[in-house]
Amino acid sequence: MASRQAGAAVLDQAGRLQGEGAVVRLILLGPPGAGKGTQAARIVQRWPIPHISTGEMFRRAVDDDTPLGQQVRQYMESGQLVPDELVVQMVRRRLHEPDCAQGFLLDGFPRTRPQAEALDQLLEEMGQRLDAVLLLEVPDELILERITGRRMDPETGTIYHLKYNPPPPEVLPRLVQRPDDTEETCRKRLAKYHRETEAVIPYYEQRGLLRRIDGTRDPDQVTEQIFQVLGVPQ
Ligand code: ADP
Ligand code: ADP
16 A cells, blocks of 8 residues: 655555555645646656646636636635635535546635635545645746746646747737736736635644745746656656
């Protein structure tokens, strides 16, 4: 049986998790535009765990105009946080889906102290525990440029940046920009991050789960540091 400690996970020669019961439960934390989505895509290539992005789930609900989408649209477009009950309810349902038996990578959740407490309670009910919380640290002055230059390929879900991760020319015409990736909304989201989400950092630090990652380096170096702190051989 594999250990549930990320640093002692059972790995094959390529560094992939192997063996029945090998489970990794991770959280990616950090300001908007820190690179959470970019790094999540790389982590799940290595570990076969679902990438659960609450922002993506809400965006899909808004695009599909579901009742949930109608409830959250306004909050998202104005750079506000969606109320905790709605987020927690959605995550609760998601974590009960069968693919989460192998673990999960949460991206963008928890974002408030009550969400972190609700997650703890939920995991306790499910007899599970977290392995690590990866905090991508990027100072405010770099965030605005990252957010306003972000573009997404709707066909593949790949995240590009006009300057830092330029798309191939054939992909360029179909790229989309998130409606909340404007300068004004970005400032509001950043203020929210400092006011509400940062309170989650000491919460996990006290539990010995927090791992600080330098998010200012280039994406490959950030990935390298993530695997290094998780004890995965390069
Ligand atoms: P970013 O990638 O910029 O960090 P996300 O894609 O994670 O942003 O989230 C987009 C928006 O979705 C947020 O601004 C907020 O309105 C909503 N949202 C996502 N996750 C949460 C959460 N855990 N709690 C409250 N609101 C959330
Ligand atoms: P988040 O999910 O935290 O909001 P993203 O992964 O979407 O962040 O990244 C935000 C933008 O910054 C994207 O355009 C992405 O291509 C770019 N980006 C991500 N990581 C880096 C990095 N290490 N250096 C420079 N740009 C980056």
